[in-house]
Amino acid sequence: MQLTRRHFIATGLTVLCPSAVLGHAGLPHTSRDTMTARDVPVRSDVAVDTIHIFPEYFSLYHVRSPGQAREYHIAVGEQGRNMSGTTVIQRKAEWPSWTPTQNMIRREPNVYAKYAGGMEGGPDNPLGARALYLYRNGRDTMYRIHGTPQPWTIGMAASSGCIRLTNDDVIELYPNVATGTRVTTYV
Numbered sequence: 001m002q003l004t005r006r007h008f009i010a011t012g013l014t015v016l017c018p019s020a021v022l023g024h025a026g027l028p029h030t031s032r033d034t035m036t037a038r039d040v041p042v043r044s045d046v047a048v049d050t051i052h053i054f055p056e057y058f059s060l061y062h063v064r065s066p067g068q069a070r071e072y073h074i075a076v077g078e079q080g081r082n083m084s085g086t087t088v089i090q091r092k093a094e095w096p097s098w099t100p101t102q103n104m105i106r107r108e109p110n111v112y113a114k115y116a117g118g119m120e121g122g123p124d125n126p127l128g129a130r131a132l133y134l135y136r137n138g139r140d141t142m143y144r145i146h147g148t149p150q151p152w153t154i155g156m157a158a159s160s161g162c163i164r165l166t167n168d169d170v171i172e173l174y175p176n177v178a179t180g181t182r183v184t185t186y187v
Contacts, residue, residue: 035073035154037169042069051089051145051177053163053185055082058155060145060163062173070176072169075153077161083134083143084187089179090140091133095121101142104160124149129167130174134183145183146170 044067046052052061052069055076061069076082098119100112119125128147135141145163147170153159154166163185165173 037070037072037172039064040069040071041067043067047182049178049181051181051183053145053183055157055163055185055187060165062176064176070173072165072173073154075148075156075158075164077159078157081159081161082185082187083141083161084185085136087134087136087141087143087183087185089132089145089177089181089183090135090138092174092177092179093121093127093131093133094174095129096125096127096131096146097121098125098127101160107160128164128170130170132174132177132181132183145173 040061042061042063046063046069048063048065050063052063053059053074053076054061055074058074058076060072060074062072063069098115098121099117100115105112105116121127126146126148127144128149131144131146133140134143134145143162145165147167148154148164149167150158150164151166153164158164
């Protein structure tokens with residue numbers, strides 16, 4: 001059975017009665033007021049030091065201790081561009097450089113061709129302040145968890161598939177995540 005957000009989020013009732021109905025998943029966040037990163041209870045059997053991404057709800061959870069996670073609000077890929085399954089963070093970078101993929105250039109040459117040679121890191125770089133590089137079976141998936149110079153896109157399906165956080169949120173997450181961290185995306 002695939003873990004759903006409803007089964008991932010826990011309420012106080014789960015401590016008293018494991019068979020109790022788990023927390024309400026809720027609708028995607030649409031207000032800036034509800035998008036502040038926060039600590040939330042999760043199922044106590046979810047492994048610590050893992051990341052769980054629910055694109056449908058524009059939410060990323062970093063499990064920091066048994067039954068507790070930090071919830072971040074994200075922008076995700078446009079329909080059909082999100083990756084699913086399990087990956088591993090194998091590389092981290094501060095103010096990373098960026099080069100669009102060949103698929104991005106092919107799909108939207110008017111937007112991406114001018115960056116085919118890459119773009120240095122900095123405040124205008126699409127990867128923002130920090131990037132966590134996702135690998136599967138030792139190979140770079142070309143998907144990233146990263147910051148963005150476009151914070152207004154949080155809560156939207158706006159990217160080519162990467163997971164975007166505000167620069168403040170990715171700066172907070174970055175030192176708390178080690179290379180080797182398992183990331184599961186539920187599409």
